[in-house]
Structure formats: C-alpha cells, structure tokens
Amino acid sequence: MAGLSLEHIGKKYPNGYEGVKDFNLEIADKEFIIFVGPSGCGKSTTLRMIAGLEDITSGTLKIDGKVVNDVEPKDRDIAMVFQNYALYPHMTVYDNMAFPMKLRKAPKDQIDKAVREAARILDLEKLLDRKPSALSGGQRQRVAMGRAIVRAPKVYLMDEPLSNLDAKLRVQMRAEISKLHDRLGATIIYVTHDQTEAMTLGTRIVVMKDGVMQQVDTPSKLYAEPCNLFVAGFIGSPQMNFIDATVGEKGGKTTLSFGKNTITVPEAKAAALKPYQGKVVVAGIRPEDVVESNEYAEGRRLSEPIDAAVTVYELLGSEAMVYADVDGGSVSSHVSAANPARSGSRIEVAFDVDKLHVFDKQTELAIVH
C-alpha cells in the first residue's frame, strides 16, 4: 500500500480544452478518497491520468514517492475497477482473476491461492468456472473487484463501479466495498457522481466542477462547512435551500431580510457579515434545519417565524418533505409524518440560525457557516 501525490496536475486536450486544471492533492496510505462531481467535471479524467490511461499534460504524479508520469500503466502497481466491469468475455471467472498474475509469471500455486482467497472474500467460489456472460450485474461487479484484489496493488482505482447496478444491489455493494477497504487496508480512489456513495464511503471527498477542484474534506466537514455555493448545493440530498437576502441591522443586531421576512443572525456569525451591510448575499439552510413551528425545536436556536404556503408534500415514511413558498423565496423542510401540513395549507417555519450558511452572491464563496 502507498500514498499518492498529485502536484499541479492538468489535462489539456489538443483542441485546447482543459479537462482538469491545477489539481493538487496528497493522498495518505490507506485513505479512501472520493472524487465527486457532475458529469464532465474531470473526475474520471483525473482517475485515468493516475491509472496511466490518459497522458498527464502538466504537473507531477507520484506514487509512493516515485514520479510515475511516464511509467506504463502496468508498471504503476495499481488496479482499476471499471464502470462496465471490462471483464475478459472469453475467460472464465477464475482466468479473469488469474490473468494479471499469469502475465507477471507468478508461480501457479501462488496464483491459485490468491484467486481462491479473493473468490472467498467476494463469495465467488461457486462461479469460478463461469464465463462473464453467465453472470448477473452484481456478480460481474464482484469479479471485477476480485481481479483487482488478486494482485494486491499499491492503489485501487474505481471508476463509478456501482452505477450500472440496481438501487438495492448498489446499497449492498456499497457496504461490501466499505468492508473491503477495512479488510485490505488499501488506498482507494473512487469516482462517483452519487453524493450518497461519496458521503458513506469516503474518508475524504474531493468535490470537482468544470475541471477544478472545489473542496477537499471529510464528509462531515464538507456537509457542515461547504466552501462555496456549488459544494453546498451538490452535497446533501435534498439539497440546501438558497435564498437571496439583504444584510441589515436592527436594534444593534445583524439581520437578513428577504421579502417581508427578517431573521436575526446570531452573534457568532454577525462579525463576518459586517462588510456586507446593505448588500445582497445568499443565505443557505439545509431542509432539516428548517423546522415547522413546534416540531424538532428542542435544543435549537430558532429564527423569527416565517409564513409559508405549502406547494408540495412528500411522505417518505418516518418523515415527510414539505416544499413551500415564502415571501422572497422558497424552502424545503423535513417535517414529521404526523405533521398535518399538506399541499395548499399554510404553515409557519423557522430556521435553525446556528446552522445558517451565508455565501457571497458574486464570488459564490462562503462568508460564514
């Protein structure tokens, strides 16, 4: 196992398009790093540059302290799991998994031991003689994992490995991959566009957009302190509410006004908003921090009540989501299943002001969390 170092990595195509711009990241040994972002953000390109499947046009890539920019993929000691599995259709499950070791001319008994061990871990023992065409999506996925494990590489790269599976299997495999990471103590770099996968699997998450790294942090930090509007909107489902609000002052306290609503900002956040007096900023609040009058209020510091007209009501089972129009914007809120709010009804909501985020409208950067 090993650490990686990406220094000013860039990818510029012959037509001038920059797929990845100045990507800097230190990955420690045994980390589970997630690259997440919308399609076309450069996450897969970065992964493929690490694998050696794409040329790095600028910057330095080090694996275990050694510069590998010009090292052949096979000599980088990495294994990759592809989105479409990329199994060898003409080989049995056993041969698929044995192939990398066979090419490295490992002794037969050693290959056999490694393949059977991987098959045991991944519950593939009964499928060893089958061809990939006779396997289900989930089984193929496990074979692809097996092929990676057998080699015991320094780094595992996974390119949206679960995106072709159905929802139930995806949850199951997600747990399997998490277990696998603990068990192998491996360095894993995992690409996904699914923020749930990112949040549940990663030790750190890299959020990307348009080839530019936006923020690198632990899942909890990323959720609690997104560095800009994009990260705030991308991480979390349903996504954070954004409302354009004007910074003001009332009785010596800093306020945010939108429509006829005015909420008081707690002391701790007020200082950062000083320079924005009289300007329009973007207030961000997660749906679970928008509470309906008396519900979930305990232990929270709530804002002034805001009158809201419910437009959509979604029962999720234990909870419900309410989408409502307020003067000056719209909000979504988690309410209890017992809450009588329904489409068309009027409710009163309040923001948990300690959880309020404020972003600069021009630069989109966070002002305060």
Next chain:
Amino acid sequence: MANLAKAKNGSDRNRTFMMILIPVLVIFCAFNTVPLITGFLYSFTDSKGYGAFNIIGLQNYMDLFSDARVLNSYLFTFKVAVVATLGTNIISLILAMGLSSKIKFKSALRGLYFVPRILGALVVGYVFSYFFTYIVPAITGTESILASTEWAWVAIVIVLVWQACAQTTIIYLTGLSSVPEDVYEAAALDGATGWNKFRYITFPLIMPSVTTNMVLVMKDMLMVFDQIVSMTSGGPAQSTESISYLIYNNGLAGGQFGYQCANAVIFFILIAAVSILQTKFLNSKEEQL
C-alpha cells in the same frame, strides 16, 4: 369481421411476398439449380457437349482418380488456396490492426485499401500479368516468373492475396471495433501489452471474424479462375491449371463435357466438405462471448 379483415390483410401481404419471391426463385432455379442437376446427370455420360452421347455409369468418376492432369490440378489448387488463404488472413489482420489504430488519414487509407475489391479480377490479372512479364524482369534482369513452371504459382498467389485482402481487412476491422475499449484498458493495467495483448485479448475476441474470413477466403481461393485465365492460361506446361480452369477449358472447349461434369461434382463435394470442416474446427475455437 375483424378476423376476416385480418385474414384478408394477411393474404394480401402473402401475395406481395410471393410476388417478390417467385421471380427470384425461378431465375435462381433456371440458372443455378437446373444446371447443377443437369451437370450431375451429364457426369454419368460421355457427352462432348454437343451431339449424341451414351450413358456410361460411374466410368467418368473412376477415370478421374487415375488422371494425372486432374490430380495435378487438385494439388495445384489446394497448394494455392492454402497459401493464399493464410497469406490473405495474416496480411489483412495486420492491416486491420494498423487501420484501426490512432493514425492520420485513417478514412482515406481505409478507402485506398478497399480499391482492389472494386476492380474486376480479370483486369487485375492482366495488369499483374504485364507487371510480371515486363516490369519485374526489367528491374531484376531475370526471366518472368510467369514463364517458370516452378514459380508461376507464386505470382498467382500474390495477385490473389492482393485482391482478397480488401474485403478480408474490412471484416477484421469490424471485428476489432467490436472489442470494447475498456477491455483493452483493463488489459493494459493487468500487464498485457504488445504480443501478450494480441495473443490473450485481441485474437480470442475476434475469433468469429477469423472463422468467417478463413471459410470465405478458402472457398474463393479454391475456385480460382479469372487470374489463371488472364495470367497463365494454365501454363507453363499445365503447371498452373486450377480445377475450375480445367473444368471450363476441357469441359467446354476440349470435348470432355461429361467427364468434367463428374470432376465438377467431386469438386463441389470437396469445397462443401472443406467449408464444413473449417467451420466446425474454428467454431470450437471461438469463445462464447
């Protein structure tokens, strides 16, 4: 009523199908099946192709096996066919791999390599005949290989391969393009490069194309005719007499109509047998993808 309408519609459609099918069927029978059966019947006669004839039973067939000229033509044809089939397939596969890689002018080159396919075999034959008779000797200072009983067959093979590569390459290109890119990428990471990549990944995955090409090219090569007519007329000293050429020449111009009909029947059975054996053997090598 609905059923009736349906039935009427159905019979209308059937009539349309019949109107398309029947003329084709009639023409096919008239020019293929009837001559085949007639030829088979003539193979039991001593017909010269004209005038009266007698039924002589299996005499023609027995004579065939002791006829040195016929045996020589079989040896020549199979030698040419085997060498040309292997040559065509190896060269086409190399060409196809080159043409499917990331190179400049790919489309133009693909078009260029397909040109031999659209030229008539006779035209190509005469051009190469000129090439081997005048140009090559002028450069090398030796006599034309078309005049050599020992080497004339090589000239035939060269022309056959040159022309057959066009279509064979196209089929290999299709086969190569059906191999998913990520399988190659996985192989590159697993350590398969160069010869290993070809041996373990590319070749097994294009095996269906190999089968198709082997069978089609072999069949075409066994029936070699135009190139013989245009380049050597079977010579020198009958050394390049292919089976088709012998059947045509002696059957229609040499007064051996019945005898060469028997030869044609044997030839037909042989080609069918070779194709079936090839398909069976190669299919067993094909992977169930």
